């Protein structure tokens with residue numbers, strides 16, 4: 001097949017999200033696929049599926065299937081089916097809840113047992129979710145980074161609420177899996193436009209090395225349009241009241 005045809009040939013990746021109840025797996029999948037977030041917690045029963053097409057660098061038409069596994073599935077006899085032929089597994093924990101981090105050890109052990117027969121090992125990443133609540137972090141960074149390094153996994157903090165690093169993390173892992181090199185420009189396309197609710201509990205101390213200062217009291221919403229440094233029109237970060 002010629003390079004041009006190859007560029008448009010559909011590629012599929014199966015991405016499985018696992019981790020404790022309430023860690024934020026569904027919220028990450030929803031944010032990634034629809035750019036929405038809800039505070040309401042509705043536990044996933046069994047498994048949910050999400051689909052998104054994306055372009056990565058010069059590779060068009062990548063079909064990402066997200067398998068959103070319930071936190072209860074650690075003890076389910078369906079888990080082997082859920083992770084079968086996975087290309088990427090995201091092990092999600094909540095940075096404000098230590099037990100959600102501790103239980104990752106059990107998830108890793110179980111997945112390793114079940115992956116024994118697999119021909120291709122999936123790319124695995126530890127995801128520290130809810131990083132918009134940095135002030136309530138109970139799992140030390142060194143601990144989570146060490147755990148990832150000891151197991152040979154990638155590591156990423158993210159927030160399904162603000163969207164920070166959600167798309168970028170998945171794009172980077174997908175690109176790695178497909179052997180695609182992403183330029184800084186490609187990566188910038190996956191950085192979110194972050195919406196902060198002023199006077200609310202969202203804490204975003206540093207975004208792209210720029211400090212965001214919350215002003216209060218103010219009940220209005222502020223959108224922080226986060227212009228990307230490398231785009232032609234991007235010279236600054238602007239804030240606007242809606």
Ligand SMILES: Nc1nc2c(ncn2[C@@H]2O[C@H](COP(=O)(O)OP(=O)(O)OP(=O)(O)O)[C@@H](O)[C@H]2O)c(=O)[nH]1
Nearest residue numbers: 022023024025026027039041043044071130160161
């Ligand atoms: N502040 C904040 N809250 C979040 C974030 N992600 C998820 N939540 C909240 O955490 C709760 C649980 O999120 P879910 O995405 O349903 O958790 P889950 O991992 O899918 O849980 P199970 O389906 O039970 O396994 C919900 O109330 C979400 O609104 C985040 O990044 N920041």
Ligand SMILES: [Mg+2]
Nearest residue numbers: 025026043044
């Ligand atoms: Mg869920």
